[in-house]
Amino acid sequence: MEAETDVIARIEKVTVSHFRGFQKTHSIDTNADLVLITGPNGYGKTSLLEALSLVLTEWRGLRDPKTELLAQRPGKGGKPGSPHGDDGFFICAEGRTVGQGKRALSLELEWPGTDRGELTVLGLPRSRLMPPADAGTEEQRRSERDDGRELTARLCAFFQDHVEEQFDEVARGRTLRDVFEPLPRGIKEVRSQLSGVVEELMTRIAEPPPQWHGLGEDRLWIDLRAAYAAFRPQYLKLAATAEHWAAVEEDPQTVDDDAAMDAFARRVLQASGVLHRYDGPELRDRFEAAVSGAMDRQKELVGRRAAGRTREGSRLRQRLEKLEDEVRRIRDEYPRLEEDLVALSAGEPGQPDALAVFRVLAHSARRWSRVQFAAGEVNGALLFARALEELRAVEEDQAAVCAEAIAAWLEPRRDAGERLRELDREAQQVRSALKHERASEELDRLGTFESTLKQTLAVLLEAWKEGHRFRDYQAHSAKYDADVTWWKEALTVAQWSVDRLDDLTHASGWLQEELQRLAGKVLWRFNLVDGTLPLHLSAEDRSYPGDPYRTRSIYAVRTDDGRELCHLSTGQRAQMAIALLVSQNLALSGLGYLNHQIILLDDMTAAYDLSNLTREAILWRQIAYGENDKQRRQVFISSHHEDMTNHLLDLLVPPEGRSMRLLRFIEWSPSTGPVIEESEVIPTRGRSGGPEGLADLKCDLKAF
Amino acid sequence: MTTEKTDWLDFLLVGPDCRDLPAERGGWCREGIWLSDVALVVKVRPTHKCLTGEVLEQTKQALYAFLRRVSQTALEHDFMRPVACVIVLPADPAVASGRLGEISRAMRRWGADQEWHRGAFTLYSEFDSEPKFDPERLASDRRVLDLLKPQVTPIEESERAVRTLETLIGSLTNEAETRGPLEQSLVNAVIEDLRAYEAGHESEAGKFSISRWKWDHLKPPSDTQPAPTGQRQPDSGD
Numbered sequence: 001m002e003a004e005t006d007v008i009a010r011i012e013k014v015t016v017s018h019f020r021g022f023q024k025t026h027s028i029d030t031n032a033d034l035v036l037i038t039g040p041n042g043y044g045k046t047s048l049l050e051a052l053s054l055v056l057t058e059w060r061g062l063r064d065p066k067t068e069l070l071a072q073r074p075g076k077g078g079k080p081g082s083p084h085g086d087d088g089f090f091i092c093a094e095g096r097t098v099g100q101g102k103r104a105l106s107l108e109l110e111w112p113g114t115d116r117g118e119l120t121v122l123g124l125p126r127s128r129l130m131p132p133a134d135a136g137t138e139e140q141r142r143s144e145r146d147d148g149r150e151l152t153a154r155l156c157a158f159f160q161d162h163v164e165e166q167f168d169e170v171a172r173g174r175t176l177r178d179v180f181e182p183l184p185r186g187i188k189e190v191r192s193q194l195s196g197v198v199e200e201l202m203t204r205i206a207e208p209p210p211q212w213h214g215l216g217e218d219r220l221w222i223d224l225r226a227a228y229a230a231f232r233p234q235y236l237k238l239a240a241t242a243e244h245w246a247a248v249e250e251d252p253q254t255v256d257d258d259a260a261m262d263a264f265a266r267r268v269l270q271a272s273g274v275l276h277r278y279d280g281p282e283l284r285d286r287f288e289a290a291v292s293g294a295m296d297r298q299k300e301l302v303g304r305r306a307a308g309r310t311r312e313g314s315r316l317r318q319r320l321e322k323l324e325d326e327v328r329r330i331r332d333e334y335p336r337l338e339e340d341l342v343a344l345s346a347g348e349p350g351q352p353d354a355l356a357v358f359r360v361l362a363h364s365a366r367r368w369s370r371v372q373f374a375a376g377e378v379n380g381a382l383l384f385a386r387a388l389e390e391l392r393a394v395e396e397d398q399a400a401v402c403a404e405a406i407a408a409w410l411e412p413r414r415d416a417g418e419r420l421r422e423l424d425r426e427a428q429q430v431r432s433a434l435k436h437e438r439a440s441e442e443l444d445r446l447g448t449f450e451s452t453l454k455q456t457l458a459v460l461l462e463a464w465k466e467g468h469r470f471r472d473y474q475a476h477s478a479k480y481d482a483d484v485t486w487w488k489e490a491l492t493v494a495q496w497s498v499d500r501l502d503d504l505t506h507a508s509g510w511l512q513e514e515l516q517r518l519a520g521k522v523l524w525r526f527n528l529v530d531g532t533l534p535l536h537l538s539a540e541d542r543s544y545p546g547d548p549y550r551t552r553s554i555y556a557v558r559t560d561d562g563r564e565l566c567h568l569s570t571g572q573r574a575q576m577a578i579a580l581l582v583s584q585n586l587a588l589s590g591l592g593y594l595n596h597q598i599i600l601l602d603d604m605t606a607a608y609d610l611s612n613l614t615r616e617a618i619l620w621r622q623i624a625y626g627e628n629d630k631q632r633r634q635v636f637i638s639s640h641h642e643d644m645t646n647h648l649l650d651l652l653v654p655p656e657g658r659s660m661r662l663l664r665f666i667e668w669s670p671s672t673g674p675v676i677e678e679s680e681v682i683p684t685r686g687r688s689g690g691p692e693g694l695a696d697l698k699c700d701l702k703a704f
Numbered sequence: 705m706t707t708e709k710t711d712w713l714d715f716l717l718v719g720p721d722c723r724d725l726p727a728e729r730g731g732w733c734r735e736g737i738w739l740s741d742v743a744l745v746v747k748v749r750p751t752h753k754c755l756t757g758e759v760l761e762q763t764k765q766a767l768y769a770f771l772r773r774v775s776q777t778a779l780e781h782d783f784m785r786p787v788a789c790v791i792v793l794p795a796d797p798a799v800a801s802g803r804l805g806e807i808s809r810a811m812r813r814w815g816a817d818q819e820w821h822r823g824a825f826t827l828y829s830e831f832d833s834e835p836k837f838d839p840e841r842l843a844s845d846r847r848v849l850d851l852l853k854p855q856v857t858p859i860e861e862s863e864r865a866v867r868t869l870e871t872l873i874g875s876l877t878n879e880a881e882t883r884g885p886l887e888q889s890l891v892n893a894v895i896e897d898l899r900a901y902e903a904g905h906e907s908e909a910g911k912f913s914i915s916r917w918k919w920d921h922l923k924p925p926s927d928t929q930p931a932p933t934g935q936r937q938p939d940s941g942d
Contacts, residue, residue, distance in 0.1 A: 140904065180867075181867050182867060182868065184869040184872060184898050184901070184902060185898075185901045185902050185904075186897065186898060186900070186901020186902065186906065187898065187901075189897075189901065189906075190894055190897050190898055190901070190914065193897070193914040193915070193918070194890075194894070194914060196918075197914070197917075197918045197921075197922070200918075200922055201922065204922070487922075489886065490886070490921045490922070493883075493884075493886045493887050493890055494890065496883070496887060497887070497890050497891060497894060500875075500876060500879055501876070501894065504867075504872050504875050504876065505867075505872065511859075514859050514860075518856060518857075521850075521856065522856075524850075525850070549901050549906055582856075583856060586856035586858070587856060587857070587858055587859045588858065588859065589856075589858045590858055591858060591859065609816070609818055610818045610821070610822065610823035611815055611816060611818060611821065611823070611826050611827075612826075613823055614786050614787075614788070614823055614825065614826035615788075615826050617786050618742060618743050618786050618788060618826075618851060621741070621742045621743065621786065622742050622854045625741050625742060626741075626742065626853070626854065627741070627853065628855070630858075631856060647823050650784065651786045653784045655741035655785075657741075658741065684779075684782050684783055684784035684785075685781065685782040685783050686741050687714075687715075687739065687740060687741055693781050693782060693783070694717070694739070696781055697717060697739070697777065697778060697781040697783060698717045698718060700777050700780075700781070701717055701718045701737055701774060701777060702718050704718075704734075704770065704773060704774065704777075
């Protein structure tokens with residue numbers, strides 16, 4: 001930082017060459033407290049102020065130096081001109097410092113070969129508004145230098161055409177807040193990350209705790225016990241039936257809860273050769289798969305066994321049916337077969353049957369009639385004698401006929417009887433073969449069993465699953481409590497960090513209030529509409545256009561009734577801009593932030609009415625002619641409106657001891673630039689000019 | 705205050721009107737006329753007649769004539785200054801919305817009436833005690849003094865706390881030391897990220913530190929260890 005005495009107090013002479021509207025070289029005497037620049041539009045007034053702004057701040061706006069800063073040669077036929085030669089432009093401001101030393105600021109740029117980064121004014125004292133020269137990368141330093149230059153320009157130069165750029169909201173570079181309360185690079189990202197942590201923790205904590213909507217715990221285990229009790233007989237039956245399944249050796253009589261059921265299921269799985277320790281749904285699935293698998297395998301086994309016999313069984317059943325049909329037919333034909341055969345057959349084994357008798361009779365009737373029995377022989381002989389007596393009456397022919405008849409009736413019956421016996425034997429054999437068909441019946445029985453097994457298994461699984469669900473809920477609930485406790489602790493810490501970071505980086509009320517008060521005091525001098533004052537500055541953080549990780553700490557302008565910048569009229573915006581410029585410029589007096597005491601005001605009469613023009617003139621007189629040396633500024637004012645300018649000239653006439661110069665831009669030539677008529681405005685009597693004049697004035701005024 | 709008072713008196717050209725007002729002053733009376741190198745300030749106070757509306761329009765005409773005459777007289781004595789007229793309205797908030805409010809609005813209209821003043825002077829209307837910036841001084845007096853000798857107080861740097869990245873880090877570290885290990889771990893992460901941003905290593909800042917802290921502390925504790933929360937040591941440093 002330069003010493004306070006090195007601050008430039010006044011520009012006494014400006015030399016401009018080939019800069020914007022200035023063709024050739026012009027030297028202008030500006031050695032006065034106030035310099036009023038007048039003339040029509042396009043005569044070079046703004047170019048002069050821009051030259052001064054450039055040489056006092058090094059800020060060239062957002063312009064490309066070559067195409068916009070360099071004076072243009074006139075083009076022909078309305079075509080744009082070319083830069084005036086290739087030797088660039090030159091600006092020199094000669095002045096004196098607060099310590100009354102001579103100081104020359106010079107800026108010379110040559111093309112080709114000069115880019116934006118090389119614009120440096122020789123002799124310019126360093127300002128504390130500029131960022132430190134040793135931080136960050138070269139690119140960052142260059143960018144920050146530009147940002148600093150913009151701020152110095154905003155604090156000393158007002159251009160009506162760029163009035164918006166006077167405000168933090170619109171400007172691109174550093175702000176006074178950045179100077180006094182710089183925020184570290186990336187602070188927004190860090191805070192944003194911390195806020196993200198806070199938000200996420202809050203979201204997690206706000207999640208509702210797990211809820212149990214099922215049966216009460218006691219009822220759960222009662223259901224499980226009942227389900228197991230129904231399942232167990234089926235399980236035992238399966239264990240007894242299944243040929244290739246190793247059931248557990250000892251199944252529990254009862255299971256009291258899911259843990260017991262889990263243990264049983266694991267033993268079942270272990271017995272089945274599953275060594276992995278499953279839990280929860282997987283255990284249930286595995287258990288179900290093991291039981292169902294055993295059932296399925298048994299069914300498959302029986303089914304496979306039955307499948308090979310099924311065709312033969314069918315054939316046997318058909319054969320048996322045929323045999324039974326034939327028996328039925330014989331029975332139908334000879335309903336009294338056995339009785340008939342018994343009637344005509346021998347009563348006892350070895351005795352002749354009826355047909356034999358009749359055949360004997362037919363053969364031996366005559367001969368038997370001649371047999372004589374002695375009297376008194378045994379009773380049998382008597383009976384036989386009686387029979388013979390009867391037989392003697394039978395003719396041989398008659399007996400033969402009878403024998404024939406009996407034979408014709410008896411023979412088919414004897415054949416049928418024989419056939420029935422054969423059929424019976426064969427049917428016995430077929431039935432025996434059919435006994436093997438019991439396998440298919442077993443399959444049917446297995447189907448019934450499976451249905452029952454699966455039904456009880458499903459009920460068991462459901463009860464077991466509900467038990468697991470309840471255990472999950474208990475575990476989840478315990479986990480939730482632990483998590484929330486932890487997250488609350490983490491949230492407290494994260495929130496604390498955010499708060500601390502905010503506390504340490506927030507806009508200090510001190511600077512805000514100071515700037516607000518100072519700007520408000522200047523604005524108070526204007527005739528503002530109701531609701532505008534007091535002015536409010538609202539601290540906001542923005543990103544730099546070229547560096548999203550740097551934070552611009554701005555003060556956004558709000559009127560007392562809440563209107564933002566965009567809601568203000570052009571005149572109000574100009575007044576606000578002037579108020580901010582003047583108040584901040586004066587507020588920084590003597591602190592080393594400003595390296596000069598010059599204020600440049602372009603086109604000042606454009607936005608003011610006659611009433612405010614007077615107030616404005618008072619303001620400029622206060623600044624240019626005031627008694628406080630530290631707060632006095634050399635003021636350059638340009639105005640193009642003739643009536644207003646003349647009026648302003650009257651209002652700005654200096655008092656004795658102060659000086660004012662009038663620069664009238666009366667012509668502009670494409671080849672030479674502006675023609676300037678320079679004059680000094682003669683001061684009127686000042687308060688320090690002697691008591692006589694004042695006494696006379698007092699005397700006259702008293703008479704009114 | 706002594707100096708200000710002295711200045712105030714030094715600037716005074718003419719004090720309040722005497723009791724016998726000129727005929728044309730039916731609507732207002734003079735409180736004083738001051739002159740500085742900045743401005744010629746005339747302070748007037750509307751009379752009862754004016755406030756009751758009897759002579760409002762005549763007052764406007766008379767005031768214009770008076771201010772022009774003052775201005776011309778000053779010019780005749782080679783004092784060329786902008787003229788500012790401060791009109792003092794009695795401070796009575798109860799009537800501000802009534803007749804007095806109407807007078808006040810009329811004064812504002814006069815000030816904005818360019819056809820009337822033609823830029824020859826500017827008007828400020830002030831209530832007698834409107835404590836805006838300086839409660840110890842009447843608003844009208846404050847206005848007069850501001851016109852004659854404005855003061856803008858420079859920013860008091862002694863009130864300013866110097867803020868740099870290092871001071872910020874120092875403050876954070878100091879505060880974290882009085883807290884638990886969890887706070888310290890997060891502050892360390894914040895500092896690490898800030899330094900990475902400052903050095904232009906944004907990608908590193910985005911990947912580590914706070915993100916890592918978040919990763920460590922947002923996952924449920926039950927996922928990392930079954931111990932109760934109270935036994936947990938989050939800043940284990942692993």
